[in-house]
Amino acid sequence: MDNQRAADILANVRSSNPLIHxxxxxxxxxxxANGLLALxxxxxxxxxxxxxxxxxxxxGALALNMGTLDEQVVQSMRIAGTSAAAHGVPIVFDPVGAGATPYRTETARSLVQELPVTVIRGNAAEIANVVGEDWSIKGVDAAVGSNQDVASLARKAAQALGCVTAITGKxxxxxxxxxxxxxxxxxxxxTKVTGTGCLLSSVIAAFLAVEKDAVAAAVSALAYYGVAAENAVEVAGDDHPGSFQIEFLNHLHRTGGEAVRQQASIHRVE
Known part of the structure; x- marks a missing residue:
């Protein structure tokens, strides 16, 4: 997996214009919605x-996000996920706030057990709590340990859940x-603009819609997203979150394959 492949998958997203549910x-x-359109x-x-x-x-892909949770939403997620599975549609699951309350944790665990999730995307505390690790969480924000701890958690979670795991943070x-x-x-x-993690999960879904290799799709989506954010902050300034939100949407649209080839920082962890 390298920068060129990430750039190629981005190009495939744009040429295919996949429908993301x-x-x-x-x-x-x-x-x-605006972020996916910009992509x-x-x-x-x-x-x-x-x-x-x-x-x-x-x-082309289904993105499930349990940020504002209630039983009707969970029922719809189960129905949609079952249909997606039956028709070969990849599923991205974002277990927002898992670990914050027993209800959230139990719901997240039941969904990943019942549905053939392709990629689960969350912060370290959310993923840890889904797989039964004790990592602290405040609301939907994680308190994480070392980078190597996160790499090990990603590997362990993928093995436990039987799907690709994407853990986002620094x-x-x-x-x-x-x-x-x-x-x-x-x-x-x-971290200063609400919804950037949730949008990222849907962006991963868009990459999965055109790329069957779920690891390559997730890595490419994360690299593209990070490069767009870096370029946006160069315009907005690093102390203007309101301006950054606007510029981030602009740069999700403007960031192309050449920027990903030159700026993406992708490394295999041994």
Whole structure:
């Protein structure tokens, strides 16, 4: 996995304009839709249990995000996920806040057990709590240990869950339980704008829609996303989160293969 392949997968997303079915949270719906449009994907937000099976069936990928959690949303996720699985549609699951309350933790664990998730994406505390590790969490924010701890967690979680794990933070890690990559792009301002992690999960879904190798898709999505953020902060400044949000959308649109080839920091972790 290298920068050239990441650039090629990005190009495939833009040439394919995949339909991404999002069942996401109320806080981030607009930002997620705009971010996917800026990337070059086609977002749809469909939640009603009466239509989610049909929508998931025709989508390029399904993104499930449990940020604002209730039983109706969970029911729709199960229906959509079952339909996606039956039709070979990849699933990205974002276990927002897992570990914060027993309800969230139990819901996240039940969904990854019931559905054939392709990629799970979260911060270290969320992923740790899904697999039964004791990592502290405050709301949806993680308190993490060393980078090597996160790499080991990504590998262990992938093995336990049987899917590719993407853990995001200061450095991002992607693992299938055998091969692990570190992606070192991005900016701290991503933590100052709500929804950037949730959008990232949907961006991974867009890359999965055109790339069957889930590790390559996730690594490429993370690299592209981090490069776009780095370029956005150069324009907005590192102390202007409001301006950064706008410039980030601009640079999700403007960042192309050449920028990914030159700026992506992708390293295999032995």
């Amino acid at each position: 999002n069942i996401t949270n109320l806080v981030v719906t607009n930002f997620t 070059g994907a086609s977002p749809v937000m469909a939640y009603a249990k009466e239509e989610v099976a049909d929508m998931a069936r025709i989508a 450095d991002d890690y992607v693992s299938d339980g055998k091969v692990t990559y570190r992606i070192s792009n991005g900016t701290p301002l991503l």
